[in-house]
Amino acid sequence: MFGTQQPAALPPAPDQASQPPAAPRRGLLERAVRGIAYHLVWRPTRWAVTTEAKRMWRNRDLHTPWWTSASVYVTATMAHLADVPWWATMPALAAAVAGIHRYLTKHDLLPVAPATVTGAAGALAAWATTTIQTGTLTIPAAITWGVLTLATTAAWGLDRRARHWRRVRARVRASVRTLPRVLAELGYPRVIVKGQPRVSGSGRVEYPLLLPVGITRHKLEKILAEIESGMHWPAGSVREIVQDPRHNSAARVILVQHETSITARNVVFDPPTIPATAYDPVWLGTTDDDQPFYATPFKEGYGALHAFLAGMTGSAKSNLLRLIALLYAHCPDLIIWVVDLKSGGVLYRELLPRLDRLAVTPRQAGEVFADLAAMVPLRAELLLPEHNQTLPIGIYPGMLVLGDEVRGLWGKAAVKARPQVLADSVKVLSEIRAYNAAVLAATQYPNQDSVHPTLLPNFTDAYVGRTRQRADAQHLLRGWNRLDTTQLPAGAFYHQAAGQDGTDLIWTPEVTDVQLAAVAADTAHLAPTLEEATASRLPHYADRWADLPDNLIPHLSEQQALLLHEARARRKSTTLRKADLATAAADDRSDRLEVSERLDIPAEVILAEITDPHLRALVAVHLSPGLVTTAESNAAVEPHRSRQWASERRAAWQGRGLVESPAKGKWLRIVGEERFVSEAQKAEEEIRARRASPGETPDTDAGETPP
Structure with a gap:
């Protein structure tokens, strides 16, 4: 009884009447109707709402x-x-x-x-x-x-452009979802794409980002390559990360990405506005997002701003300077001076009637900056208390000085040969801005060999075109290591102003000689004149046209041609008077010596003084008027003398101030024929004496055999 397990009590059976009745079995017709409705109505409707609606939403730009x-x-x-x-x-x-x-x-x-x-x-x-x-x-x-x-x-x-734009928009939507996740995987979580990205027709995309605490713009700039890799973007497509101009918070930044590499653009010369005064902005082309770009070298109440242009050969630096000169030629309150050490004035000859000065040799360029340095105290005398230390344009004309290839003026070798030019240039760049004189200079490489380091800090704006190496831009652009200037096409420049963290990528239009000639003809009467109180006291201003090359004289206006002839007559008269005084001082007689006419000695007679036939041939080539190329000079002594032999003579002549090199591979004689022959013989004697000294090799080369 105690060892037997009793079964559990079962619950009472439910009442049969309380259970719900079983559902009736559907008929065949009802099941057929429900199946047809499900497959022909419900499934297509659900597919249209879920699948096709999503597809239409993804392609909403097309609709x-x-x-x-x-x-x-x-x-x-x-x-x-x-x-x-x-x-x-x-x-x-x-x-x-x-x-x-x-x-x-x-x-x-x-x-x-x-x-x-x-x-x-x-x-x-x-x-x-x-x-x-x-x-x-x-x-x-x-x-x-x-x-x-x-x-x-x-x-x-x-439409082709519309299809391209729609593809970019679809890719941008996918990037908006992917970018925060990629940044989180790189160790920068909680970055939010704040707002709708801005897409331009050129493929430029601006992603507005909201950064959390602990993440700054400078930290993101260090991982641009990792961002491109994580987003599967092309290398170098992330142009920059800049402060969002619509917000003053440091946490609001914009990541600028371009879907393709920087390619050349054909920018048509069609400026929206033409400057009427020097204070008006000048149009230089379009930006990366197809917006017009303006520069303002002159600011009312502030003065002038200097700008420096850099870029290798073919980057269109000279074209940009020609564009600035062309547009500012319409301003009747602006004087334009040009220093062209690249082409000897050929690039600006069509605009000559509008120019007030053109220097084509390093010596003439030095005279330009000597006059500008002398202008600083002279224009300071014109300041009045109401001017507030800034000479207003309108009462007195502004000055625009364009320097093309300034290496021959500010380079290491040039400064060593002419130290006074450096002193004048430092004074000009640091002090003349208050007197509304802007200097825009260009060279290939902004290093010490091309520009003295004391000059670069005085330039507030920088334009950098295509360079051989990315490091070539380090002296001009902040954040240069984030930019690949080696990939810039011709006509494209990175611009950075003083105090600007980011850069502007601009494309410039091509300027032709026909456009320059047309503008010069229309604006020659607008050229202002320098105030007499200043012009009369500048050391080289009166004779500024005297040394203009003969090939540029036909492009001068009538007034400029008259100034040239007057300057040359004045210089010739001064030279004759100096010769008369020297002759009279050497003569023991008490008679007064008067010279009324000078007889020109033929070149053959002068050359007869040179006994070495090879030296005579080399000198004869450089006695010809105008520019002489290095190839022409070498051809005069070949095959009896080598190119090194001729190069050594030309270097000696340049050191004695007999010739100048206004452009690479070109030489210009700057002294008279008699003096040139005499000094050339003295230079030859020094070279031979140096060669004959102990420890030196004899004066022989590949074209001759030593005795």
């Missing part, structure tokens, strides 16, 4: 014309049914068109001109106004609406 047109049609229908008068719709539609134009211009959402989109919207508004009056539910109105919609949609779908 923009259709949705816009449908919205206009529905609005017109409702207005017609509400009996809205047509005269009330016109102001509303005009305001909508103006709003569309403003929105497109501000945000740059479409790869087409805002005026074109505004014109299409205006045509659609005119159609809507007509249909509101006549009725939108009529067959002609529906047919017209359908034709316009189909044509617009087809054009929008087939």
Whole structure:
């Protein structure tokens, strides 16, 4: 009894009447109807809502014309049914068109001109106004609406630039979702893409970012390569990370990315505005996001700003200087001086009638800066208390000095040969800004061999074109290691102003000689003159045209040609007077010596004094007027003498001040024929004496055999 387990008590059986009745079995017809409804209605509807709706949303940029047109049609229908008068719709539609134009211009959402989109919207508004009056539910109105919609949609779908823009937009949407995750994997979590990225037709994308505590813009700049790799972007496509100009918080930055590498652009010379005064901004081209770029070398109440241009051969530095000179030629309150040590004045000869001065040799360039240095205290005398230490343009003309290839003036070798030029240049660049004189200089490499290091800090703006190495931009651009200047095409420049962290990438238009000649003819009468109180006291200003090369004289204006002849006559008279005084001082007689005429000695007679036939041939080539190329000089002594032999003689002549090299591979004699022959023989004697000294090799080369 105690060892037997008793079974558990079972619950009482439920009441059969309380259980719900079983569902009746569906019939065959009902099951067939439900199956047809599920497969033919519900599944297509669910597929359309889930799959096709998502696809349409992803491709919503393609459907923009259709949705816009449908919205206009529905609005017109409702207005017609509400009996809205047509005269009330016109102001509303005009305001909508103006709003569309403003929105497109501000945000740059479409790869087409805002005026074109505004014109299409205006045509659609005119159609809507007509249909509101006549009725939108009529067959002609529906047919017209359908034709316009189909044509617009087809054009929008087939246009090449529109297709490119839609692809960029789709890629941007994917990048917005991926970028925060990539940054988190790189150790920078909680970075948010704050707002809609801005997409331009050129492929430039600006991602607005909100940075959390502990992450700064400078930290992100160190991992640009890792960001490109994680996002599967092309190398170098992240241009920069800059402060968001719409916010003053340091946590709001913009990551600028370009889908393709920097390629050449054909910028048409079509400036939106032409400067009328020196204070007006000058158009230099377009930016990376197709916006016009303006420079302001002169600021009212502040003075002038200096700018430096750098870039290897072919980067279009000279073209940029010609563009600035061409546009500022329209200003009647601006004097333009040009120092062209690159082409000997050929690049600016068409604009000569508008120029006030043109220097083509290092000596003439030194005279330009000597006059500018002398101008500083002279213009300081013109300051009045109401000027507030800045000479206003208008009362006195401004000065624009353009220097093309200044290595021959400010380079290491040039400064060593002419130390006074460095002192004058430092004084000019540091002090003349208050007197509205701006200096824009260009050279290939901004290093010590091309520009003395004491000069570069005085330039506030920098323009860097294509360079051989990325490090060539380190003296001009802050953050140069984030930029690849070696990939810039011709005409593209990185610009950075004083105090600017980021850079502007600009494309410049090409300037032709025909455009320069046309502008010079139209603006020659606008050229102002330097105030007499200053001009009369400058040491070299009166004779500024005396040394102009003969090949540039035909391009001068009549007034400039008259100044040239007067300066040369004045210089010739001074030379004759000095010769007369020297002759009279050497003569023991008490008679007064007067010279009324000078007989020119033929070159053959002068050359007869040189006994060495090879030296005589080399000197004869350099006695010819104008520029002599290195190839012509070497050809005069070959094959009896080598190029090294001729190069050594030319270097000795340059050291004695007999010749100058205004451009690479070109030589210009700057003294008279008699003096040149005499000094050339003295230089030859020094070379032979140096060669004959102990420890030196004899004066032989590959073209001759030692005795």
